[in-house]
Amino acid sequence: MESKEVDFSFSSPTSLSKTRWWSRDTVAVVTGANRGIGFAVVKRFAELGLSVVLTARDVERGSKAAESLRELNGLRNVHFFPLDVSNPASIKTFVSWLETTFGGLDILVNNAAVSFNEIHENSVEYSETVIKTNFHGAKLLTESLLPLFRLSTSISRILNISSRLGSINKVRNLGIKATLQNERLSEEQIEDVINLFLEDVKNGTWQSQGWPEIWTDYSVSKLALNAYSRVLARRFEGSRLSINCFCPGFTQTSMTRGQGTHTPDAAADVAVRLALLPPDQLPNGRFFLGFGSYNKSRL
Ligand SMILES: NC(=O)c1ccc[n+]([C@@H]2O[C@H](COP(=O)([O-])OP(=O)(O)OC[C@H]3O[C@@H](n4cnc5c(N)ncnc54)[C@H](OP(=O)(O)O)[C@@H]3O)[C@@H](O)[C@H]2O)c1
Numbered sequence: 001m002e003s004k005e006v007d008f009s010f011s012s013p014t015s016l017s018k019t020r021w022w023s024r025d026t027v028a029v030v031t032g033a034n035r036g037i038g039f040a041v042v043k044r045f046a047e048l049g050l051s052v053v054l055t056a057r058d059v060e061r062g063s064k065a066a067e068s069l070r071e072l073n074g075l076r077n078v079h080f081f082p083l084d085v086s087n088p089a090s091i092k093t094f095v096s097w098l099e100t101t102f103g104g105l106d107i108l109v110n111n112a113a114v115s116f117n118e119i120h121e122n123s124v125e126y127s128e129t130v131i132k133t134n135f136h137g138a139k140l141l142t143e144s145l146l147p148l149f150r151l152s153t154s155i156s157r158i159l160n161i162s163s164r165l166g167s168i169n170k171v172r173n174l175g176i177k178a179t180l181q182n183e184r185l186s187e188e189q190i191e192d193v194i195n196l197f198l199e200d201v202k203n204g205t206w207q208s209q210g211w212p213e214i215w216t217d218y219s220v221s222k223l224a225l226n227a228y229s230r231v232l233a234r235r236f237e238g239s240r241l242s243i244n245c246f247c248p249g250f251t252q253t254s255m256t257r258g259q260g261t262h263t264p265d266a267a268a269d270v271a272v273r274l275a276l277l278p279p280d281q282l283p284n285g286r287f288f289l290g291f292g293s294y295n296k297s298r299l
Contacts, residue, residue, distance in 0.1 A: 032112025085137030166222025173210025233285030
């Protein structure tokens with residue numbers, strides 16, 4: 001992964017409506033959207049007039065969240081369907097419902113994720129769940145939805161909400177780094193890296209093997225998500241599907257126990273601008289990082 005970053009200036013809020021390419025027929029799906037950044041992303045998409053599917057693993061929390069947007073904010077274009085990204089059966093049911101209800105989709109925001117650590121903790125007790133949710137969940141949902149993307153001239157989009165903690169420069173093991181940086185990286189090699197990490201956790205050797213030092217299991221899950229996004233972007237290069245990642249920065253949500261430099265609404269505003277970039281400005285295979293001054297780099 002190239003770490004060189006280039007400046008990227010966002011258009012102003014008014015120009016967002018000037019470059020409007022979407023309509024009520026544009027369908028966006030957001031995972032893990034009953035709270036936090038996902039919820040704020042759904043709200044922003046709905047305010048801008050897209051049809052949005054708010055998904056959540058818990059039916060009650062999800063339907064309440066969607067109801068609050070419909071009732072309190074008058075956003076009738078918000079729909080709810082349960083989706084637990086760590087459960088393949090739930091993904092299958094969701095994909096089938098989406099196809100029957102909307103016939104396809106235009107935007108997927110893979111936002112759902114877990115971390116079990118307090119800010120300064122680094123336990124790997126729940127590594128399997130973290131990897132299964134943050135990486136394999138996003139991957140399986142993406143693969144299952146690929147045939148349903150409309151691939152219109154406006155270009156379908158996948159925005160993976162990732163983290164700078166999963167940047168390649170956090171990895172100190174040179175062998176793993178070299179594998180992930182290889183231009184011809186394959187999905188199998190990413191799985192090998194994940195398995196190596198889970199083995200190290202099992203063997204109690206994870207601290208000495210050069211994995212990222214902060215929130216190690218979470219960082220490895222995002223490292224894999226970034227790597228997979230790059231492989232997928234290469235697979236769809238030149239087609240009408242764009243795949244990018246975005247790190248929202250330190251945001252005040254449950255994941256950070258309310259700490260952070262900005263609100264979920266502020267993070268969502270940036271995420272939605274990225275997801276709605278005009279077709280001629282939409283890149284593929286980029287990692288968007290930063291809050292305030294924005295820049296992007298190759299994944
Ligand atoms: N907050 C930050 O500083 C920060 C920084 C960088 C990146 N991010 C990323 O931003 C995204 C959103 O996080 P957040 O800060 O908004 O955290 P959050 O408030 O904890 O929200 C996480 C969401 O994911 C859902 N979720 C967890 N497991 C799921 C599963 N198996 N299936 C479906 N949904 C599931 C949660 O549902 P429940 O309510 O049921 O638990 C919740 O709705 C994540 O990808 C995170 O890694 C956050």
